[in-house]
Amino acid sequence: MTDLTLTPIRLRNGLWEGRITGAPETGRRPEIRVSHLDRDIEGVDLTEGDTPGTWELSVPIPAEAIAEGVQTFLIVDAETDTRLSDFTLIAGEPAADDLRAEVALLRAELDMLKRAFRRHCLETT
Numbered sequence: 001m002t003d004l005t006l007t008p009i010r011l012r013n014g015l016w017e018g019r020i021t022g023a024p025e026t027g028r029r030p031e032i033r034v035s036h037l038d039r040d041i042e043g044v045d046l047t048e049g050d051t052p053g054t055w056e057l058s059v060p061i062p063a064e065a066i067a068e069g070v071q072t073f074l075i076v077d078a079e080t081d082t083r084l085s086d087f088t089l090i091a092g093e094p095a096a097d098d099l100r101a102e103v104a105l106l107r108a109e110l111d112m113l114k115r116a117f118r119r120h121c122l123e124t125t
Contacts, residue, residue, distance in 0.1 A: 004030055004077050006057070006084040016059040016073070016087055025052035031078035034059050036071060038111045061089070068092035072104040074112065081116050083109060 009017040023030050029048075034041040045058040057075075065071050071089040076082065086108065088101045 004082075004084055006075060008085065008087065011087065014061045016061065018057045018075070018085065019049065020046075020055040020057055020084070021053060023053045023055055030055060032057060032084070033076045033078040034073055035076070035108070036062070036065050036073050038108075041073070065089070066091065070100045070104040072101065072108050074108040076112065081112070083112065
């Protein structure tokens with residue numbers, strides 16, 4: 001098992017970009033899942049980087065995710081179901097503080113834990 005690290009690069013023109021390091025240098029592509037409101041995002045692109053064990057991640061922001069309030073995207077190593085990172089979009093009225101973003105992130109992580117717990121229960125019965 002390899003420990004992947006995700007470093008955010010930028011959000012521009014509706015595309016969130018990051019760099020994954022720590023992947024095995026054998027050229028085996030990491031399995032990455034990006035979700036918003038407990039739904040997987042389509043069109044996520046992962047290309048091999050310039051150095052061994054490095055991958056470039058591009059996540060298109062779906063039009064339906066651009067809405068009033070806090071929208072949190074969760075990036076997970078699908079192989080280990082480990083959260084690598086997240087990013088948040090806030091639209092509409094200015095937020096008094098980042099509490100709404102933190103609550104949205106907690107909600108996304110709770111959904112991930114619920115899925116893992118349900119899978120565990122199914123596997124142990």
